[in-house]
Every structure is written in C-alpha cells, then in structure tokens.
Amino acid sequence: MTKRFLALLFLILLPHMAQAAPAQSAWQDEDFASVRVLSARDGVKDVHSLRLGLEFALQPHWKVYWRSAGDAGFPPKIDWAGSTNVDTDAATMRWPAPVRFSIFGLETFGYEDRVIFPIDIPVLDPSQPVKLHVLVDYLACSDICVPATADLNLTLPADRADISSHAHEIEKFAAKVPLTGDTLPMSVSAIWQSSDHSANYLNVALRDLPEGATPDILIEGKATDSFGPPAPTGQTMDGNPVYRLAIQNKAKAENFATQNMTATVLAGDLAIEQPVRVGTQPQSGMVTTNTTLSTAQPARANNTGTDTGTAWWVIGGLALLGGLILNVMPCVLPVLSIKVMGAIGLSAKNRAHTRRGFIASALGILVSFWIIAGALSILKLAGGSIGWGIQFQQPLFLTVMTIIVVLFACNMFGLFEISASRLNNLANDAIDHHQPRTGQSAPDHGGMGGHFLTGMFATLLATPCSAPFLGTAVGFALAGTIFDIFWIFTLLGIGFALPYLLIAARPEIARLLPKPGRWMAVVKFILGLALLGTALWLLSVLAGQIGTNGASAVGAGLILASGLIWWRHKTSHDKRKPLLAGLATLAVLMALFAPGFSKPPANSTANATSKAVDDVGLPWQPFAPETIASLVAQGKTVLVDITADWCVTCQVNKRLVINTDVVRSALDHENIVLMQGDWTRPDPEIAAFLAKYDRYGIPFDAVFGPAAPDGILLSELLGKDQVISAVATATGMQGLANN
Known part of the structure; x- marks a missing residue:
C-alpha cells in the first residue's frame, strides 16, 4: 500500500519537477568551487525582466571577491556573449554585503561558503524563449589563489513563467544587498x-x-x-x-x-x-x-615612539651615512675605477683645477639624486610603484649602461682615446651651449662637464645597492611626502659625494697618488677588465628581463663593435678608419635596439616553479604572501627573502650568510618554510608587499612565526647571528639558535 501511494505521489509531482528543472544550469565544478546560474522563474511568458542568481558553492576556507576586492584579488566578471532575447547591456548584478579578510595588513572583501549574486536582466520579447550563455571569470583564494572560468548555459521557455524553487534563495541574498537611497536607517x-x-x-x-x-x-x-x-x-x-x-x-x-x-x-x-x-x-x-584614544589607533610597523623632529634628524643622519657607505659597495667598483684614473690624471695639474673637477663630480651626483627624486615623485603622484633601484628593471636602461661600460672598457684598453680634456671640453660646450674652442689646453680651459657626467654615471651604477642605513632612509622618504623624498635624497647625494668634496677641500689627497708612468698602462688594463666584468653582470641582469636570446644579441652587437674598434685602432690605412667607425656605430645601434625584438621570459627565475632547490640544497618556495598567515597558523616559521639579479647586496647576503653551513643548519627544519620573491622584473605584488612594511628597496628579509605573526624585519646587510636569532625568536624556541 505504501509503495502504491509513493508511486502515485511521484506521478503527481513529476510534471512540477519537470517544470522546475529548466530554472537552473548545470554545475560547473572545480576542486575549490562549483558555479551555476539560477532563475527565479521557470520561463519568460509575459516577463519583461528576469531575476537571475549567480551561485558559488565554495569548499571550506575558499573565498571569492566583492565588487571592490581590496588590496588583492578581483571580483567575478560576466560575459553574456551568445545569449539571445535579453538586453545584456542593461544587465545589473547586485552585490550582497561582503566579509572583510585582514591578513598582515592586507584588506580584502569577499564571501566564503556560499553566495548568490542577484542579477536583473531585461527580456526583449516575452513571446520567445531566452537562451543564456554565461561565461564567468573569477578568482578563488585560500592558501593559494586560482583563477577560473565557468561556462554556463540555461534556456527558459516562453510558454510558462511560474515561480521557481530558487526564487526564495535568490531573494535571501538580495535582502543582503546594502540599502541605498535618501531615507536610510543608518x-x-x-x-x-x-x-x-x-x-x-x-x-x-x-x-x-x-x-x-x-x-x-x-x-x-x-x-x-x-x-x-x-x-x-x-x-x-x-x-x-x-x-x-x-x-x-x-x-x-x-x-x-x-x-x-x-x-x-x-x-x-x-x-x-x-x-x-x-x-x-x-x-x-x-x-x-574616551581618554584612551591612542590605544584604539592602528599602529604602524615603523613607529619608533619618538617625536617627529627627532625622527627627522635620525633619518637624515642615516641618509648621510647610507650615501657614504655606497662608495664602498661592490656595485660602485667601476665608478671608483674611473675616479681613480681621473685623480691620476689630475694629480699633475694645478690645485684649483683639481678642486673644480671633484666639485663638478659632486654636483653631478647631487643632480642625479634630484632627478631620481623627481622621477619617483611623479610616479608617486601618479599612483605607480616606486622603489630604489627600479631602473634596473628596465631593459633600455640596462642596455644603455652596458654599452657605456663596454665603451669605457675599450677606452681603458687604449683602443681609442677619450682624454679628460676632450671629454671635459665637449661636455662643457654642450651644457653651456658654447662653440668648441680651439687653441686652448685643458688646464687653461677648465671645462668641468666631463667630471659632472662622471658623477651622474656614478649615481646610476650605485642605485642597485641598498646598503645598511640607506634602506631605512629611502623607505622613510618614499613613504612620506614629496618634500620628504627630495630632502632625504639630497642628504643621500651629499653622503655619496662626500669623498669628492673632501678631495675638493684638500686636493693634496689626490696628489698623494704616484706620478704618471708606465705602470699606468697596467692599471688601465686591470680597470678595463673590471669594467668588462661589470658589463657581463649587466648582461646577466638584462637576460632576466628580456631572455637569454635578447641579452646574447646585445652582447654579440657589443663584441662586434669592440672588434671593429680594435681593427680601426690597428689598421694603418687611414681610409678604412671612417668605414670601420661607421660599422662599429651600426653594431652599437644593433645592440641598442635588440631588446625591442626580444621576448621576455614567461616567469621570473624564483617564481617559475612551484618549488625550487638552490645550488646548496635549500628548498626555496615561490613568493606567495597570501599563504604566510595560514602557514604561521599551522605552527610554521616563514623566512621571506626578496631578491633580484641586479641587487649586488642580495648576492652578497646569499653567499656570505644564507648559504653558509651554520645558517643552513638553522634553516634545515621541517617547520621552517623558505619563501623567495624575484624582483628582477617589475612585479606589483612584490612592490605592494614591500610598501606595506615601508620598504621600497631590496634586499628585504623578514621572518614570520607563531611567536612573531607580524614579522621580524632584518637589516639590508644580513649577519649570521641576526638570521639565526630572528628565526629562533619567531619560532618561540630559543634553543634553535644553538642547533
């Protein structure tokens, strides 16, 4: 009897079930989410506007984003192409009230578990069926973020328009859409x-x-x-x-x-x-x-607790010291080489000319820092990513610098002469808009243009280094106002120019150098080799930007140009020299334009694979800042290292600290995660991560752990004890430092 009753009930409900089926599309399933489109009606008879619902059923701990995702992510986007009998241009998607997700200072807004986005779309002809083809691009995030596309189809007939079983669920989420209008309850x-x-x-x-x-x-x-x-x-x-x-x-x-x-x-x-x-x-x-107002205010990571005036003077002192230390950083070696040769050439000249030459170089340094400050200020006002040394992310800059360094090396090898007097005269005439003077020797002419340009060249090559004290000062400047940027960069320039100013004040320092002689040819050859080493380094950085083939093309062009310059130097046929010079110029132009025809690599070195092991066996994982909080919640300790091929200080940290036996032993623990980001090429995610900690240059190293969820920032120039101590502190196991 019971079976007969159930069978009869099934036959009665069958027509209604058949009617309800068309009111939804099939689920589009992923491992992390399922998506479908719903309709509040099962047809469009006499219906001029349809209420639809875009439903997301999310796996635990996964989320999708609100219309304004916040500091990361992007909201679902709908493409109606292929839909018929609806006015897709007038479709309106509504956004239920979202939930805030705060992770390490990043604020995002979205939905967990389940959400339905109500959509209203006009029907063009209620007497004809509606066919919906909905392509939904969305981003789902948990410990990782995965972009996905759902391809959904739904057909609604024109012979009925009953309320569907989904109407109530769609309206429940429509009720969560924030109220608008002139008479709001709040x-x-x-x-x-x-x-x-x-x-x-x-x-x-x-x-x-x-x-x-x-x-x-x-x-x-x-x-x-x-x-x-x-x-x-x-x-x-x-x-x-x-x-x-x-x-x-x-x-x-x-x-x-x-x-x-x-x-x-x-x-x-x-x-x-x-x-x-x-x-x-x-x-x-x-x-x-409330008299305890200060306790309710959000704190900044760099809040020192000192008053503003004291902080300004401290940061100013750090800027001066940071600029001075730049002179002894490895990336400034070519500049020091050029200045040594300049000082040797000036040592035989009069005291006043020596002073003017070094003052001109110091002015070149200051003007370069002002140009950098101006460029960063423009980027800041435009809302772009700013950072110290970011010009080394630009292929054109790297190519031009490589060409200049190679030509300087050819000059050091004696393949052609750029005498101090000729360089000074030409540069001075260009700057002052004078016609070239004849019949005057360099000491009498006193042109300072060449020394000025040498100072500018020094600054360009120095910026990849972020020495101790420099990173703090630059971070303070870039996080502040336009005045802060110019004030700090002026002090950086003064600190960097200080050795030149000292020689200008006491020119006898330059005269302590040995008198010119045959030994200078040996020194010039050694300095030429140093410049070639710098050119190779620049090409390796360029390879990270435009690929190995592009960098090889630049190198081939410069090798060809150098060979032609050598041939011009050796040939005794004067008629060949103009032709060889022209061919060398074409080879240089080939090197200059080669990056424009090169295809950059698809991914940066550090982030190209899901997990990489470096040459000493450390298991570096790709940079994924959104996973740090969850890793820490699992009891992990995370060491974040932001590096770049053009950052010499980063390479020094790697060789002298990270890759040493004692530090590797401290990092070789199951609960320690090593995460590395590569900033060789522009990466807005890395730039935003650095800016969150008021850092705008690299190296950047920080340790996050159960005992330090907000992170322990390390200095730009690492020390072994510093890294081990930070890891032990963040882990909450001081005994780790002794392992």
Whole structure:
C-alpha cells in the first residue's frame, strides 16, 4: 500500500519537477568551487525582466571577491556573449554585503561558503524563449589563489513563467544587498581626512548606528586607494560616533579633500551604501568621550615612539651615512675605477683645477639624486610603484649602461682615446651651449662637464645597492611626502659625494697618488677588465628581463663593435678608419635596439616553479604572501627573502650568510618554510608587499612565526647571528639558535 501511494505521489509531482528543472544550469565544478546560474522563474511568458542568481558553492576556507576586492584579488566578471532575447547591456548584478579578510595588513572583501549574486536582466520579447550563455571569470583564494572560468548555459521557455524553487534563495541574498537611497536607517553624516605624527586617516561619523553594533566601513575610491579597518576614536561629531580608517599603501600621502567616494557600512544584519564627498576637518561639534584614544589607533610597523623632529634628524643622519657607505659597495667598483684614473690624471695639474673637477663630480651626483627624486615623485603622484633601484628593471636602461661600460672598457684598453680634456671640453660646450674652442689646453680651459657626467654615471651604477642605513632612509622618504623624498635624497647625494668634496677641500689627497708612468698602462688594463666584468653582470641582469636570446644579441652587437674598434685602432690605412667607425656605430645601434625584438621570459627565475632547490640544497618556495598567515597558523616559521639579479647586496647576503653551513643548519627544519620573491622584473605584488612594511628597496628579509605573526624585519646587510636569532625568536624556541 505504501509503495502504491509513493508511486502515485511521484506521478503527481513529476510534471512540477519537470517544470522546475529548466530554472537552473548545470554545475560547473572545480576542486575549490562549483558555479551555476539560477532563475527565479521557470520561463519568460509575459516577463519583461528576469531575476537571475549567480551561485558559488565554495569548499571550506575558499573565498571569492566583492565588487571592490581590496588590496588583492578581483571580483567575478560576466560575459553574456551568445545569449539571445535579453538586453545584456542593461544587465545589473547586485552585490550582497561582503566579509572583510585582514591578513598582515592586507584588506580584502569577499564571501566564503556560499553566495548568490542577484542579477536583473531585461527580456526583449516575452513571446520567445531566452537562451543564456554565461561565461564567468573569477578568482578563488585560500592558501593559494586560482583563477577560473565557468561556462554556463540555461534556456527558459516562453510558454510558462511560474515561480521557481530558487526564487526564495535568490531573494535571501538580495535582502543582503546594502540599502541605498535618501531615507536610510543608518548613514554617514560626515567624512574627512586627518593625520598625526605616524599616519594619515579618513574619519567617518555614523548617524543612527544601532545600539551595541560594531560597524565595518568599506570606502571605495580610486583603484589605488586602500584603507584599513575602522577603529573607534572615542570621539563624536554632533553626537554621532567617529571611526578612523588608516590610509594605506600608495594612497598614504594623498589628499582626498573634495574627492567623491562610496561608503558601505555594515552593522550586524543592517547594511547601507551611500555616496560621500570627503570634506575638511570640522572645527566644531567634536567631543572627546574616551581618554584612551591612542590605544584604539592602528599602529604602524615603523613607529619608533619618538617625536617627529627627532625622527627627522635620525633619518637624515642615516641618509648621510647610507650615501657614504655606497662608495664602498661592490656595485660602485667601476665608478671608483674611473675616479681613480681621473685623480691620476689630475694629480699633475694645478690645485684649483683639481678642486673644480671633484666639485663638478659632486654636483653631478647631487643632480642625479634630484632627478631620481623627481622621477619617483611623479610616479608617486601618479599612483605607480616606486622603489630604489627600479631602473634596473628596465631593459633600455640596462642596455644603455652596458654599452657605456663596454665603451669605457675599450677606452681603458687604449683602443681609442677619450682624454679628460676632450671629454671635459665637449661636455662643457654642450651644457653651456658654447662653440668648441680651439687653441686652448685643458688646464687653461677648465671645462668641468666631463667630471659632472662622471658623477651622474656614478649615481646610476650605485642605485642597485641598498646598503645598511640607506634602506631605512629611502623607505622613510618614499613613504612620506614629496618634500620628504627630495630632502632625504639630497642628504643621500651629499653622503655619496662626500669623498669628492673632501678631495675638493684638500686636493693634496689626490696628489698623494704616484706620478704618471708606465705602470699606468697596467692599471688601465686591470680597470678595463673590471669594467668588462661589470658589463657581463649587466648582461646577466638584462637576460632576466628580456631572455637569454635578447641579452646574447646585445652582447654579440657589443663584441662586434669592440672588434671593429680594435681593427680601426690597428689598421694603418687611414681610409678604412671612417668605414670601420661607421660599422662599429651600426653594431652599437644593433645592440641598442635588440631588446625591442626580444621576448621576455614567461616567469621570473624564483617564481617559475612551484618549488625550487638552490645550488646548496635549500628548498626555496615561490613568493606567495597570501599563504604566510595560514602557514604561521599551522605552527610554521616563514623566512621571506626578496631578491633580484641586479641587487649586488642580495648576492652578497646569499653567499656570505644564507648559504653558509651554520645558517643552513638553522634553516634545515621541517617547520621552517623558505619563501623567495624575484624582483628582477617589475612585479606589483612584490612592490605592494614591500610598501606595506615601508620598504621600497631590496634586499628585504623578514621572518614570520607563531611567536612573531607580524614579522621580524632584518637589516639590508644580513649577519649570521641576526638570521639565526630572528628565526629562533619567531619560532618561540630559543634553543634553535644553538642547533
């Protein structure tokens, strides 16, 4: 009897089940998420607008993103191509209130577990069926992020339009979409920007906030804007509580006054969305109701607790010292070589000329630092990624520097002469717009253009180095205002130029060098070899930017040019010399334009594989900052190393510290994860990660662990004890340092 009853019930429900089926597409399944499209009706008869739902069913700990993803990620995007009988241009996707995810200062917004995005789309002809072809590009993230595409199809007939079984679920998520309009139950009454000695903030006053609610405030402005979570200030504005959001990343020094933004406020089950315009700081209506205001403010990683004046003088001293130390860094060796030869040439000249030459070089250094500061300021104002030494990520710059170094090496080998007097005269005439002078010797002419250009050349080759003290000063400058950038870079230039200024003040220092003689040919040959070594290093960096084939083409062009220059030097036929010089020029041009025809490698060296073992057996993993928090939560200790082929200090750290037996032994533990990022080529993810810690140059090394989830930043020039101690501290096992 029971079986007959169930069979009869099945026959009765079968038509309704058949009707319900078309109201959904098939699931598009991935390991981390399943996606489908739903319809609130099972047909389009007499329907002029369809309510659809884009449903994501996510695996545990996976998420997809809101319309403004935050500091990372991107929201789902729909392509309606192939759909018929609907006005795809008028389709409106609605976004339920998201959840904030805060990981190591990165703020992202999205959804976990399950979400349905309501979509309203007009029907063109209700008497015809609707065919939906929906391509959804989305990003799902957990410990890793995986981009995916869902290809969904749904056909709705024109002979019915009953409410489907999915209508209720779609409306449940539609109810979570923030309210808009002029009569909101809660609203932003005022928004303005303020700052203190440590950071800049947006202040938001909330009207009619539900009693006892802890609100979250999401501010949408330009794509580069980033704001921290709201913190109560303990103040009120006309009786409305005020919350403070730290301005982060590229927007730190930006002025938001009069800027139009969108504020979304979440308070329990209540969510509102409101357009706002940033005003000026109110002069009245503010009442302090909490004397412990400072404890509620977000802290910055570089907050030293000192007052602003003291910090400025300390940072200024570090800038001077950092610039001075640049003179002894390995990447400045070619510049020191050129200056040694210049000093030898000047030692036989009069005291005044020696002084002017070194002052001109110091001015060249200062002007170069001002040019770099100006370029970084323009990038900062434009919202771009800025960093110390980033010109070494540009193939054109690397190619030009390689050509210059090779030509200087040819000059050192005596293949052609660039005498100090001729270089000074030509450069001075170009700078002063004078016609070339004849009949004057160099000592009488006194042209300083060549020495000025030597100082500029010194600065260009010095910037890949981020010596101790330099990184702190540069980070302070790039995280501050435009004035901070120029002030710090001026002090860096003065520190770098200090040896030249000392010789200018006491020219007899240069005269202590031996008198010119046959030994100078040996010195010039050795210095030529040093310059060739620098050229090879530049080519190796260039290979990381444009690939081995492109760098080989540049090298081949310069080898051909050098051979032609050598042939011109050796030939006794004067008529051949112009032809050989022209061919050498063409070879140089071939080297110059070779990068434009080269295809860069698909991935950087450090991040090309999922896991790599270096030449001494250390298991470096690719840079994945979004996984650090989860690794630490699992009890792991993570050493993050940001390096680049053009960073000489990075290579020094690797050889003298990281790859030593004692440090390798300390890092050879199951719970220690080694994570390496390669900044040889531009990488916005790495640039954002560095900026989060107010670092804009490399080397960058930090250790994260259960006892140090916010990270322990290491100095630019590493020490063995420093690395071992930081790992032991972050792990919470001091005994590790003795293993």
